[in-house]
Amino acid sequence: MQEELIQNLREALKLSPQNIPLRLTLAEALLNNNLMQEAEAEYKIVLEAEPQNTQAKSGLAKIYFAQEKYSTAIVILEDLIELKPHDVSLLMLLSRSLLRNDEQSKAMDYYKQALQLNPALLDDELDQYLRKPATAPPGDMEELLESIEQEVRNMERPTVNFDDVGGMQKVKDEIKIKIIQPLLHPELYKAYGKKIGGGILLYGPPGCGKTHLARATAGQINASFISVGIHDVLDMWSGQSERKLHEIFELARRRTPCVLFFDEIDALGASRSDMRHSANKTLINQFLTEMDGLDSSNEGVLILGATNAPWHLDAAFRRPGRFDRIIFVQPPDVDGRNAILKILLKEKPVDAIDYTALAKQTPDFSGADLRAVIDIAIEEKLRESFEKGIPQPIRTKDLQAALKQIKPSTKEWFNTARNYALYANDSGLYDEILEYLKIKK
Ligand code: ADP
Numbered sequence: 001m002q003e004e005l006i007q008n009l010r011e012a013l014k015l016s017p018q019n020i021p022l023r024l025t026l027a028e029a030l031l032n033n034n035l036m037q038e039a040e041a042e043y044k045i046v047l048e049a050e051p052q053n054t055q056a057k058s059g060l061a062k063i064y065f066a067q068e069k070y071s072t073a074i075v076i077l078e079d080l081i082e083l084k085p086h087d088v089s090l091l092m093l094l095s096r097s098l099l100r101n102d103e104q105s106k107a108m109d110y111y112k113q114a115l116q117l118n119p120a121l122l123d124d125e126l127d128q129y130l131r132k133p134a135t136a137p138p139g140d141m142e143e144l145l146e147s148i149e150q151e152v153r154n155m156e157r158p159t160v161n162f163d164d165v166g167g168m169q170k171v172k173d174e175i176k177i178k179i180i181q182p183l184l185h186p187e188l189y190k191a192y193g194k195k196i197g198g199g200i201l202l203y204g205p206p207g208c209g210k211t212h213l214a215r216a217t218a219g220q221i222n223a224s225f226i227s228v229g230i231h232d233v234l235d236m237w238s239g240q241s242e243r244k245l246h247e248i249f250e251l252a253r254r255r256t257p258c259v260l261f262f263d264e265i266d267a268l269g270a271s272r273s274d275m276r277h278s279a280n281k282t283l284i285n286q287f288l289t290e291m292d293g294l295d296s297s298n299e300g301v302l303i304l305g306a307t308n309a310p311w312h313l314d315a316a317f318r319r320p321g322r323f324d325r326i327i328f329v330q331p332p333d334v335d336g337r338n339a340i341l342k343i344l345l346k347e348k349p350v351d352a353i354d355y356t357a358l359a360k361q362t363p364d365f366s367g368a369d370l371r372a373v374i375d376i377a378i379e380e381k382l383r384e385s386f387e388k389g390i391p392q393p394i395r396t397k398d399l400q401a402a403l404k405q406i407k408p409s410t411k412e413w414f415n416t417a418r419n420y421a422l423y424a425n426d427s428g429l430y431d432e433i434l435e436y437l438k439i440k441k
Contacts, residue, residue, distance in 0.1 A: 008423035167336025199303030205413035207368025256300025364408035
């Protein structure tokens with residue numbers, strides 16, 4: 001399928017050679033398939049047109065690292081990090097390149113910076129220099145379990161439910177039918193000979209409520225909620241990821257009813273060129289076995305997955321009984337934005353707010369973007385309140401001023417998604433994206 005995608009992207013590029021997102025998608029696909037030289041050529045064409053394109057630069061850095069051209073990778077990465085100082089994966093790549101280039105102390109500086117941003121990171125090679133063996137991944141089971149319990153401390157009983165999720169009616173209905181009803185009425189399903197189980201995969205642009213909805217699903221049925229980032233499983237426990245994954249499922253089975261939520265699920269099938277962030281076959285198989293519940297029953301465990309990049313996920317995940325429902329979580333429409341604004345401003349000091357006007361003025365805003373708008377307005381109000389000595393309510397025009405400072409974030413995602421929907425639309429999997437973009441099939 002990857003070869004076909006590459007072929008299709010090449011054809012499409014012939015027709016629109018100036019289309020940079022398309023060329024970047026091709027370069028990424030080439031990189032994922034270890035076609036380094038061809039990927040390099042495409043990234044270079046992008047950089048000719050846009051010398052500051054960060055995606056192309058980081059693609060090149062990955063290629064040079066893989067080709068062991070560490071000093072070239074370092075030059076590019078140092079340059080990139082000036083532009084994106086908080087990008088953990090760039091910091092790690094730079095740190096690893098420096099280490100391989102015998103620049104240990106600089107490597108450690110960047111590793112420390114990365115660790116500050118994400119304390120859960122772990123890199124065996126770098127650790128040999130930096131960390132004491134005591135903090136290396138624990139060897140025995142007891143320690144492992146302890147750390148899992150600790151790490152899954154974000155296990156919770158959510159207090160939010162579907163009422164706290166604006167819009168998304170279709171998605172809520174689908175979750176109700178597919179996983180909530182079977183959980184509440186298993187005997188009915190069994191009587192009709194309908195198999196229970198399987199999970200739902202939510203995909204779409206970041207910030208549009210996938211995590212929020214998963215948490216609300218747990219709240220809706222008063223279940224516990226366990227949230228797991230696949231990158232954490234990969235990063236923290238290199239070598240022990242399979243055991244850890246098994247323990248996480250076991251934890252969920254002990255706490256039923258439970259919503260087990262996997263974020264960044266695409267990392268399980270992610271780019272092969274970025275070895276540290278890609279799962280090996282055993283981990284993928286472990287995940288599938290756990291999902292199938294062959295050894296232990298998953299009754300009472302609702303499995304939800306989320307991803308911004310469903311195209312990286314192996315088709316094996318979509319087989320019946322696994323993520324056999326794939327739902328597109330799109331940016332909120334005007335009514336959705338209206339509802340989200342009301343939810344986010346609930347119980348805040350507001351004047352009569354013109355929600356209809358605000359919803360109209362925020363096309364392409366995600367739920368997270370709307371939250372950012374409100375945060376800005378609130379900060380401004382706090383400042384005013386301190387100056388005047390009396391609390392100032394939030395007004396429509398405060399929010400209107402704030403929204404000018406936020407750029408809607410969902411458009412960029414569609415640049416990439418459009419290409420997959422057009423050129424790798426395996427049995428209509430991404431038809432909803434085309435529909436959303438009003439592209440005729
Ligand atoms: P995703 O998982 O899709 O990246 P999140 O669920 O983390 O997005 O959304 C980020 C934040 O934006 C949420 O914590 C929530 O406050 C807000 N948000 C997003 N969508 C909605 C929605 N439909 N209703 C209410 N709040 C939302």
